[in-house]
Amino acid sequence: MPDRIFAAVLLFLSLIYAFYAFFVIKAPFQYDPLGPEAWPRLLSVIMILCSGALLLRPLVQNFDVDGATWKRLAIVLALLAGYAVLFEPLGFIISTVLFATVTSRLLGAVWKRAALFGLGVGVGGYLLCAGLLDLNLPAGPLPRL
């Protein structure tokens, strides 16, 4: 079943891809025999055949993820999204301390160790990467190093 769903989505997307390749993409003028649309057309035809075959003969029958695992994955996904949203406005240090502390706590560390880990990674990571290695990281409201 999961293979079927995936193949169906893939087929749907490759049909859209094919529609663009056959009807939308056009060069205003060109000298070469093959324009920008030829290669996507070729790919889309093969992809439609492949995803169609997968739809008819799925291989994986069971996705095998239980409720608790789905919940954990969803929480981690939400944390990552939050980290991405806050990364620039709060700067590397604050966002990383928050993200590392909360994530390691949720995945099983005790509060105290999680907080120590978060602080260590956030501050240490900034000093190492922005200070020593001279990489570009957002400083946020804190003063730049």
Place this chain on the structure above:
Amino acid sequence: MMEVLHGLGTGFAVALSPLNLLLVLAGCFAGTLIGALPGIGPINGVAILLPIAYGLGFPPESALILLAGIYYGAEYGGRISSILLNVPGDAGAVMTTLDGNPMARNGQAGKALSLSAVASFVGGTIAVVLLSLFGPMLARFGVKFQPSDYVALMVFAFACLASLVGSSPLKTLTGALIGLMLATIGVDANTGVQRYSFGIPDLLAGIDFLVIVIGLFGMAELFHLVEQQIRGRLTTVPIDKSFVSWADIARTKWTMLRCSLIGFIIGTLPGTGASVASAVAYGTEKRLAGSTAGTFGTGDIRGLAAPEAANNGSATGAMVPMLTLGIPGSGTTAILLGALLMFNVTPGPLMFEQRPEIAWGLIASMYIGNIALLVLNLPLVGLFARMLTIPQHYLTPLIAILAFIGIYSIVGNPFDLYMIIGLGVFGWILRKLDFSLAPVILGFVLGGLFENNLRRALSISGGDWGILFSTVDSLVLYALAIAVVVIPLWLGRRAARRANAAFDA
């Protein structure tokens, strides 16, 4: 021969400069550490550290030396978690668990680790010697390749991929197509026409190679770790005082030599890497062992030496097509190839002549790296083994933070942070559905080359498709492509028929 010696001279001059020497050692050390982490293999290690290595602003040869060191260092380190934990870091290390872990449980952990270090060293060194001998030869052959020959070479590469990699040819092909299609996003360089960017400014230049790599490998690995999370610590076998003896090495010397060769040859085939090489090597040794094959799987030293020599041999072998033809031999070398492209260096037959400091510098650094790895691994194995006990709840956020640092410091665009999270989810789903990710990255890296060569070939011929079949080189490559697909099918049928016949009798 003179050319090889001359090239090696140039290479060692590059590789022995203080910065590059430091980077080889740092790469090997970091690679072994990452390889030793349970569940994280060479490809994820290189993917996570690639943007950081790029961001440090080294010249291309130094960055490549560092990344290559991480690559074969991780191939080395992968054996530690296989032997002590019975958890392979990636598919290439699976075979190592078969005899390595039983040895460790029989009280020979120290011996298993030191013997496998020696086998890895032999595999890596033989392969790098072969690379320096055959690399320039293949490059000279590749120089006269025309665009139409490159098209044939790509067809061969994808045929190898479909036939030899992954759970099913259909899924491998689908994966490669996903990569090829992702590569078409962005403005077409020849005509300036937008393709699949839907007016989103962040997509005009296409999806950045780093974003694909970090998303599909680094972030997908993170979701995989969260899914597989095991409460508490894994139990490791403690390292004891046993050590490899000369008698053990003497007993396994032919095994090591044979398997290094097998690994190198399989590694050079486009698309096939350590997992195929170590499986073939293990199978061959077991068959050759004849009446004594019964001890395989219970801690036989030959069964440990074989896959280790082969997977290190293949890691180096995979560099051959990348350096000489610009076609990566494995998923990890596809990432290295993409890294070279980011430095505006086009790997291919001309690299040995035009940028000898990169081609030969890398090769020379691999001689140094292999020795460094052996020296690092024999005494420091206890330190590396400590990595096994890092709890998952610290490892998981660390991967995310490294990925964010890498992407943000290079591209500096918050949009890409969302992209890597989305691609991570996508990569995790692909992995759950038994797609292997190496074809996707190969497709993405090769997509532009494939399309450009096809278009150039047809421009040369004025639209006549016959040009694709006009040279001997291309016909040979198409024949090989058909052979690579047909022979395994035929062998499989024959084995099935034999099995049926035996069943009937």
